[in-house]
Amino acid sequence: xSPPVVxxxxxxxxxxxxxxxxxxxxxxxxxxxxALLGGNGAGKTTTLSMLLGLxxxxxxxxxxxxxxxLRDRYRVLPRVNFSSPYVDLPRxxxxxxxxxxxxxxxxxxxxxxxxxxxxxxxxxxxxFNRPYGQLSAGEKTRVVLAKALLNEPELMLLDEPTxxxxxxxxxxxxxxxxxxxxxxxxxxxxxxHNMSEVERLCDDVIxxxxxxxxxxxxxxxxxxxxxxxxxEEVFIDIARERKLDRVxxxxxxxxx
Amino acid sequence: xxxxxxDHTGFIPSLRRIxxxxxxxxxxLRSSGPRILELMYWPTVQMILWGFITxxxxxxxSWIAQASGVLLSAVLLWDVLFxxxxxxxxxxxxxxWSRNLxxxxxxxxxxxxxxxxxxxxxxxxxxxxxxxxxxxxxxxFHFSIFDLGLPLLAFFVNLLVMxxxxxxxxxxxxxxxxxxxxxxxxxxxxxxxxxxGVYYPIATLPEWLQYIAAILPSSHVFEGMRAVLFxxxxxxxxxxxxxxLNVVFLTAGFLSFLRxxxxxxxxxxxxxxxx
Numbered sequence: 001x002s003p004p005v006v007x008x009x010x011x012x013x014x015x016x017x018x019x020x021x022x023x024x025x026x027x028x029x030x031x032x033x034x035a036l037l038g039g040n041g042a043g044k045t046t047t048l049s050m051l052l053g054l055x056x057x058x059x060x061x062x063x064x065x066x067x068x069x070l071r072d073r074y075r076v077l078p079r080v081n082f083s084s085p086y087v088d089l090p091r092x093x094x095x096x097x098x099x100x101x102x103x104x105x106x107x108x109x110x111x112x113x114x115x116x117x118x119x120x121x122x123x124x125x126x127x128f129n130r131p132y133g134q135l136s137a138g139e140k141t142r143v144v145l146a147k148a149l150l151n152e153p154e155l156m157l158l159d160e161p162t163x164x165x166x167x168x169x170x171x172x173x174x175x176x177x178x179x180x181x182x183x184x185x186x187x188x189x190x191x192x193h194n195m196s197e198v199e200r201l202c203d204d205v206i207x208x209x210x211x212x213x214x215x216x217x218x219x220x221x222x223x224x225x226x227x228x229x230x231x232e233e234v235f236i237d238i239a240r241e242r243k244l245d246r247v248x249x250x251x252x253x254x255x256x
Numbered sequence: 257x258x259x260x261x262x263d264h265t266g267f268i269p270s271l272r273r274i275x276x277x278x279x280x281x282x283x284x285l286r287s288s289g290p291r292i293l294e295l296m297y298w299p300t301v302q303m304i305l306w307g308f309i310t311x312x313x314x315x316x317x318s319w320i321a322q323a324s325g326v327l328l329s330a331v332l333l334w335d336v337l338f339x340x341x342x343x344x345x346x347x348x349x350x351x352x353w354s355r356n357l358x359x360x361x362x363x364x365x366x367x368x369x370x371x372x373x374x375x376x377x378x379x380x381x382x383x384x385x386x387x388x389x390x391x392x393x394x395x396x397f398h399f400s401i402f403d404l405g406l407p408l409l410a411f412f413v414n415l416l417v418m419x420x421x422x423x424x425x426x427x428x429x430x431x432x433x434x435x436x437x438x439x440x441x442x443x444x445x446x447x448x449x450x451x452x453g454v455y456y457p458i459a460t461l462p463e464w465l466q467y468i469a470a471i472l473p474s475s476h477v478f479e480g481m482r483a484v485l486f487x488x489x490x491x492x493x494x495x496x497x498x499x500x501l502n503v504v505f506l507t508a509g510f511l512s513f514l515r516x517x518x519x520x521x522x523x524x525x526x527x528x529x530x531x
Binding site for chain 1: 261279287354355357359361366518
């Protein structure tokens with residue numbers, strides 16, 4: 001069995017007196033799509049930031065592709081990419097200029113060919129010459145996704161990839177991610193509030209609450225465990241700490 | 257065939273990433289005429305102001321009459337220092353304003369490479385801004401700073417490097433304390449202006465301030481400039497002092513920037529950039 005792509009061991013992060021992430025451990029299997037779920041302030045973005053090295057954990061270790069991210073992140077970063085609503089691209093640069101800059105940062109050899117392919121895949125070719133800041137939210141999301149796919153990453157970390165998108169665009173993005181994973185076998189770790197997205201895309205779910213991992217399983221396992229019809233109800237149960245007795249009695253629960 | 261160049265840790269890919277970031281800011285610069293005009297605006301206004309002051313003082317001051325270009329040279333060289341610092345700080349803040357730091361730092365770009373790109377952009381911006389003003393001074397006041405000859409290059413390089421050093425420090429401070437500290441970028445350099453002897457000899461300062469002036473590369477440069485203009489000699493000793501001090505300044509600038517970057521990673525400021 002291949003080693004996990006991501007291995008998080010006893011990671012904590014506190015900001016002064018606030019414990020944002022509290023002693024979490026989990027692995028992400030190769031070629032899986034794993035969701036980090038939790039309410040606002042549960043620690044999803046903090047966890048993703050630590051995985052990427054944008055944020056240093058207070059304690060614990062993080063390994064990606066069997067490489068210590070706290071020591072050797074620059075060996076890993078060319079194989080990884082990410083998107084997040086908390087970061088943006090330069091608004092005055094055109095889409096082509098933005099993607100060209102990042103293509104060079106990632107050392108893409110055939111930049112024109114790669115941009116052409118992404119333009120077709122994500123249907124963004126027609127606004128390549130428009131400033132990024134003039135695009136609609138849906139168009140921007142596709143451009144950011146193109147940036148996240150530039151280096152054909154083996155691991156994608158996506159923070160709320162369909163946040164603030166209309167249902168049609170969100171569906172398009174999900175379809176794109178599904179197709180990309182199927183074609184390349186990439187591993188995806190995403191943070192989301194959208195439960196239908198999680199049910200559609202993910203084969204593994206890690207539930208966070210107040211910085212702790214409180215449950216984990218496939219969407220089907222979680223639905224059975226909580227006796228619910230959909231992931232939204234499971235999410236609410238966990239967020240509101242309902243059915244805690246049943247949860248704590250389950251062997252598959254990660255106790256912290 | 258691999259999509260990417262293989263070596264991501266060697267020297268050549270590092271140059272490629274620096275170039276990528278320089279390209280990003282060149283795109284920005286070339287797309288906006290007002291930005292280029294703005295670069296030239298203040299150096300030109302300063303040059304015109306001091307040009308007229310010089311014309312007046314030539315007839316009223318024996319000191320100025322001995323070297324009519326001393327004030328204009330000082331103004332233009334001071335702007336090299338100021339624009340050099342501002343070039344680094346503003347280009348860095350451009351990344352913060354566009355909330356782009358998160359994307360940059362999950363790419364293979366290293367903080368040191370970002371620093372090198374900032375310095376390159378600062379050089380380009382300074383050449384446009386001060387170079388433009390220097391060229392306008394030729395027909396306007398029949399004054400060419402290029403008459404300083406090779407010493408001009410030595411002065412330019414030393415002042416630019418000192419500006420870079422302060423710019424790196426300022427960028428680190430803004431990263432650490434957020435965009436609320438951005439006014440620091442505009443005012444920091446003026447703390448060293450009075451003791452740099454831009455418009456008067458260092459001997460004018462009180463003795464205790466002269467000791468402080470001695471640790472600034474800029475004070476040696478401006479003393480050297482006056483030696484060329486008044487005495488027609490190039491003081492190699494002053495240049496050497498300035499260069500050695502600049503090695504210390506630039507090292508300190510980079511180290512402080514890297515230190516503030518580390519603090520930003522501890523405090524989570526790369527993702528949540530703002531006020």
